[in-house]
Amino acid sequence: MIRVLVVDDQELFRDGIAMLLESQPDLELVASAATGEEAVAAAEASRPDVVLMDIRMPGLDGLSATERLLTAPVPPGGAAPRVIVVTTFRRDEAVARAIRAGASGFVTKDAHPEFLLAAIRTVHAGQAVIAPAATFDLLARFSQPVREARPDLIAALSPREKEIFLLAAKGLSNAEIAADAFVEETTVKTHVGSILAKLGLRSRVQVVAFAWEHGLVG
Amino acid sequence: MIRVLVVDDQELFRDGIAMLLESQPDLELVASAATGEEAVAAAEASRPDVVLMDIRMPGLDGLSATERLLTAPVPPGGAAPRVIVVTTFRRDEAVARAIRAGASGFVTKDAHPEFLLAAIRTVHAGQAVIAPAATFDLLARFSQPVREARPDLIAALSPREKEIFLLAAKGLSNAEIAADAFVEETTVKTHVGSILAKLGLRSRVQVVAFAWEHGLVG
DNA sequence: GCGGAAATCCTCCGAAAGTCGGAGGGGCGC
């Protein structure tokens, strides 16, 4: 049995979830809460496997409650619950915050019931789910910058040069790099010179831009 | 009825999908294909609503086939099919490519049947789905950089200074900026000087890092 | 009209960065 906790300030929504869960042989509603504070207490008392967490609630909001739930100490033998953030409106920012808060899932209330049930089971299985409606935002964000790390671009550099490269990319001066790498400044200059030559750059300023552009720092 | 096309070089997988779809009253398997070329032809002939597309196939692979499907002209009154990319191994790169190819969904073959069914219905409803297993990659990528544009940070700069700032952030030297902005190099120096003072930086190298760090270039 | 901000240009200076040639030592392959 998957033990579920529902957190939502709307009684109607909680009741709906209760009925939905009752119809499933493998799901069990162990508690419900109407505020973030109640949610934290209920989670501690009933140790659910999965928490359905609304965002907009009086008092402690769902995202903050999620953070607390996931940072709270777990008793020996227990495990932190998986949190699915449930919200009415899909908003880009909310998805990002939910993910940062440590939620395993993000679904909207307009999702089909079977999708919600599938999400509970999937999350309980240790995987993550992003709701259809919210996925578009993710996709949009994901498909645009896509600045992937390209370590291959500095593959031509010798180990020491890579090291110097990364330090220079952080904005350090030759003297600072020298201190950091325990060598003389002249040595740093030599390395920087060959780095510039190998990468086809003209100044350390371009090194910084190059590094950021190709995801080698950040 | 949602018309489905299955594309996979494994006959067993196609048969499994066929059986799964048969058990659903609202889903209908209208065609199947074993290669990318067949998929494109089958899609044109049977005009499915949703295409389940494997990636690894002999000949035209699934991602390329997806691109073709979605860029192909649609007959009047028709609509391009929604494509769900199905693959055995979740790979970060594959997700990214699938999204870029225009796929509406990405699921792995180890997903529960009901998840796949839910995905078909959701995608047909015009939304997007990312499979649990692949979502983790997205989450990881999404939750780390999240470097949002902060134009407010250079709000203190005058218009001309902002201009110079952006040119300097690209790695240009004073002389290059001067040529680009049709002013003397001394003027550029003056501007750079006040930029550094206003932003609390010590060199143009830090300007580059600052700009990238806060999403002002890229 | 007057103050102030912005933009343009100048000179002078010191510090940092980059270039060039040279040079010694260590490791690795043929």
Add this chain to the structure above:
DNA sequence: GCGCCCCTCCGACTTTCGGAGGATTTCCGC
């Protein structure tokens, strides 16, 4: 062993930068 590459360092030179002066014009607001 010999060549090759890497790492280390040196000195001297040129260029670029950044800072500190000062100067002019324009434009805007009070």
